[in-house]
Amino acid sequence: MEKLQEKMFQEIDDKSIFKQTQEYSFEYLNTVFDRNVYPKEKALQNLEVFDEKFPVTSTNATEVIEQLNTYGSPATVATLGGRYFGFVCGSALPVGLAAKNLGTFWDQAPAMNVLSPIGSKLEAVVEKWLIDIFNLPEDTGAGFVSGTSAANLCGLAAARYRILQRNNWDINKKGLRNSHEIKIVTSVQTHSTVKKAIGILGLGTDNIHFVNVDDQGRIIADEIPELDQNTIVILQAGNVNSGAFDDFETICKNAKKANAWIHVDGAFGLWAGAVEKLKKLTKGMELATSWAVDGHKTLNTPYDCGIILCADKEAITAALHMSGSYIIESTQRDGMFFTPEMSRRARIIELWAILKYLGKKGVDEMVLTMHYRAKQFADEIVKLNGFYVENDVVFNQVLVRCETDEITEETLKNIQELRECWLGGSIWFDKKVMRVSICSWATTSKDITIAVKSFKKALSITTKTN
Ligand SMILES: *Cc1c(COP(=O)(O)O)cnc(C)c1O
Secondary structure, three states, X not given: OHXXXXXXXXXXXXXXXXXXXXXXXXXXXXXXXXXXXXXXXXXXXXXXXXXXXOOOOOOOHHHHHHHHHHHHHHHOOOOOXXXXXXXXXXXXXXXXXXXXXXXXXXOOOOOOHHHOHHHHHHHHXXXXXXXXXXXXXXXXXXXXXXXXXXHHHHHHHHHHHHHHHHOOOOHXXXXXXXXXXXXXXXXXXXXXXXXXXXXHOOOOHHHEEEEOEOOOOOEOHHHOOOOOOOEEEEEEEOOOOOXXXXXXXXXXXXXXXXXXXXXXXXXXXXXXXXXXXOHHHXXXXXXXXXXXXXXXXXXXXXXXXEEEEEXXXXXXXXXXOOOOOOXXXXXXXXXXXXXXXXXXXXXXHHHHHHHHHHHHHHHHHHHHHHHHHHHHHHHHHHOOOOOEEOOOOOOOEEEEXXXXXXXXXXXXXXXXXXXXXXXXXXXXOOEEEEEEEOOXXXXXXHHHHHHHHHHHHHHHHHHHHO
């Protein structure tokens, strides 16, 4: 046992594994922007080296890192680069990677102030900054979670707590059985993580009142049923396919009058509210009660960074409260009262670093550039024969299709196999589409042109083989 401890101290003294890792990191950064976006076949096959039985004896640390670099690096997807358009992802800013790296060595868990004064301080500061960025009510509380899936869960847990509490029912103590009915209203195109949260919270997806959407995927305000104080209305800032925004101004005003809880899923789209030229898209969203947003998409923090913002601070901290004889509550911020977890990593470090680095003007410039690149993509692709853009490009999403579903599908497969860019497919009003999401600080005008060329090449392969 002591031998192993000695070995570990030796690794600290010697520093070689850290230097080795740093070198590999730089190598990775130097190539990731130009290399194949999706791993090559050989790299995928080589992942077999990880299929080994749990080792009996300790392995040399150098060897461990070496294996990761040799076989892991080539099998990564270059989401960090400028030509990854899959799902709705986001790269990571250099300053974010650097800050995260430093934070890794600190290894902080900002559950309580006493456990990490620096983590707690940065969370308190960023909470204020976010209120400022999105123009939210002054006393809004922020929980720093793994992503918008978790943020949606927290926001809806706070809503559930508040609505039942108004009916003299403590959900934490009494549970859901025999409690007052909670009405949930959202669009037929609500994100699946919203449904997941409703499922986890025991509210039941069968109980959702689904409202139709218009041709851009926006909830139809006129079709929203009568709302009351026992209702949760869930709106979208950024439809996951089209990037469209619900009409917050109309809907929030009415919902607020009815005293309903309004939750906004703004995973990537809420950031439009931070851009002078785009903030008309989110107008009125500040009237909502809770907002879920990602750092790791549009803002380009490293992965594992989402935020729940809640204007009803008491509801969220009551819904997520915990206690124990060993807990030391501070007069300052104790992060765990805003999140489902007790221990979690201090993702706030890189979130703070990126916001500090960019400032208001930097966020504005970066996010607006993503929008312009999306417009550029749409403009260039429709000039090619055989491609159609299916949505109004109001933000960062472009939905592209070919003449038929079969051609769209085949062409998408060819694009993926070319590996010059990567994107996935979706269904848009019964038609197959290719979904292009521009979410990376690193996407240049040239990247768009390369991607468009790749689309053209892919379509010609489709037509040749058929
Ligand atoms: C990505 C996304 C989510 C889920 O967010 P994660 O960070 O992946 O957990 C929820 N809603 C929308 C609209 C999204 O785009």
